[in-house]
Amino acid sequence: MSRFDRLGRLFERHGHRVYPGWARASLLTFAGRLPPRARVLDLGGGTGLLAGWMRAVRPDLELVVADASRGMLARVPEGIQAVYARAEALPFPDAAFDAAVLGEALHHFADPEAALSQLARVLAPGGRLWLYDFDPRPLGGRLLRVLERLWGEPGAFYPPEALVQSLAERGIEARAEPRGFRYVLLGERKENASGSSSPSR
Ligand SMILES: C[S@@+](CC[C@H](N)C(=O)[O-])C[C@H]1O[C@@H](n2cnc3c(N)ncnc32)[C@H](O)[C@@H]1O
Structure with a gap:
């Protein structure tokens, strides 16, 4: 049972x-820049909002929404695959996806570092990443973190530079585009990174 x-x-x-x-x-x-028929993971994808937006511009994409809430997944639009999964233990083979997107999801994961390792594992070499989240340092981000923790969520917000560093340790080169307390991060899994990258911590 998930609170979502x-x-x-x-x-x-x-x-x-x-x-x-x-x-x-x-x-x-x-x-729009993904290769034809790319297989795309929407991780912590909830009701499939991001997957639905992507499908509207790229109906050829093979979209998979993975989430740990059956209540959220029940509302994923028809034609988009919905998979019940914890981000920390994804039920997909190595290099299964050409791209992954995470929208305001990472900070909800109980073990975001394990989830990042899984993300790197399931992204194919050359695979692309798009992520949207909040910086916990500016006022807006600080407030969000307080509210989420009061609600009982982990509130594991990464400053963008820390996330870029964590991804680099897992073979994903990324750059963040911050706007106030929000940011988008764009990344690419290095071609020569090993299949199940997981730094020792
Ligand atoms: C704020 S919602 C965002 C949903 C969607 N990305 C969107 O933008 O509408 C966060 C989502 O993360 C999911 N979630 C939380 N912990 C998770 C975990 N450990 N593994 C997978 N999904 C998780 C929740 O079930 C929820 O659907």
Whole structure:
């Protein structure tokens, strides 16, 4: 049972409000540049909001929404694959995806470092990453972290530079595009990175 199970309807109706126009435009540009019929993982994808946006501009993509809430997954649009999974133990083979997107999801994961290792494992060499999250240092991010922790969520927000570093340790080269307390991060899994990269910590 996840605390998100009862929030599917709310996210279906209002989830888009969390994404400013520039973040949505960045996602659509990202989707537009993927190779034909690319297999794309929407990790912590909830109701499939991001997958649905990508499908609207790239109907050829093979989209998979993975999430740990059955209540959220129940609202994933028809035609998009919905998989019940914890980000820390993804049920996909190595290099299964050509791209991955995470929208305001990473900071909800109980063990984000394990999730990043899994993300690196399932991304194919050369695979692309798009991620949207919040910097916990500016006022907006600090408030969000307090609110989420009061709600009982991990609130594991990464400053963008720390996330870039964590990804680099896992063979994903990334750059962050911050705007106030929000940021988009774009990454690419290095061609020569090993299949199951996992730094010792
Ligand atoms: C704030 S919602 C974002 C959903 C979606 N990305 C969106 O933008 O609408 C965070 C999502 O992370 C999921 N989640 C939380 N912990 C998770 C975990 N350990 N593994 C997979 N998904 C998880 C929740 O079930 C929820 O659907």
